[in-house]
Amino acid sequence: MEEGQTSAHLRAVLGEEAFVFLAQAFGGTRVYVPPKCRDDHEIVLAIGRVAADALSRSFAPDTIRVPLARRERALYFRGTLGLSNAQIARQLGITEGGVNRLFARQQDLPAKAILGKPPTQLTLL
Numbered sequence: 853m854e855e856g857q858t859s860a861h862l863r864a865v866l867g868e869e870a871f872v873f874l875a876q877a878f879g880g881t882r883v884y885v886p887p888k889c890r891d892d893h894e895i896v897l898a899i900g901r902v903a904a905d906a907l908s909r910s911f912a913p914d915t916i917r918v919p920l921a922r923r924e925r926a927l928y929f930r931g932t933l934g935l936s937n938a939q940i941a942r943q944l945g946i947t948e949g950g951v952n953r954l955f956a957r958q959q960d961l962p963a964k965a966i967l968g969k970p971p972t973q974l975t976l977l
Contacts, residue, residue, distance in 0.1 A: 858916065858917060858919060859871075859919045859921060859924075861910070862874065862907075862916075862918075862919075863924075865906050865907060865910045865911075866903045866906060866907060867903070868924070868928065869928070869932075870899040870900065870903035870906075871921065871924065872921065872924060872928040873903075874895075874899050874903075874918055875918060875919060875920060875921035875924065875925055876898075876943070877894070877898035878898065878918040879918050879919060879921060879925075880918070880920050882915050882916065882917050882918075883895070883915065883916055883918055884913075884914075885907055885908055885913065885914055885915070885916055886908065886912055886913060887908055887912040888908065888912075889904045889908060895907065922944050922946065923954055923958075925943065926940050926944060926951060926954050926955070929943055930955075937952060937955075
């Protein structure tokens with residue numbers, strides 16, 4: 853399976869969030885997917901029991917190449933977690949300029965998530 857096909861299949865099996873967690877934990881490496889993961893298995897710890905079981909049902913017993921999925925991770929970090937470009941760069945292991953270029957290529961860039969309490973607006977009068 854090619855990397856683009858693997859990414860699409862993993863997203864379909866795991867959902868976006870678990871896919872991002874898998875890429876964050878194992879991106880760029882090969883990972884053996886056992887038929888059954890114990891609760892302390894590194895895959896379960898990274899993506900959770902439900903997603904690990906789905907991964908096993910779909911890929912086990914086999915080794916998969918986990919994609920880096922920088923674009924998907926960057927979009928998740930920005931849209932869901934509300935991270936700044938500098939924080940995203942540190943998570944992805946790239947420069948802040950690289951993050952800017954990733955977002956510049958994105959047509960329908962999601963708005964940054966607003967976390968916590970919104971700032972109080974002062975009245976003019």
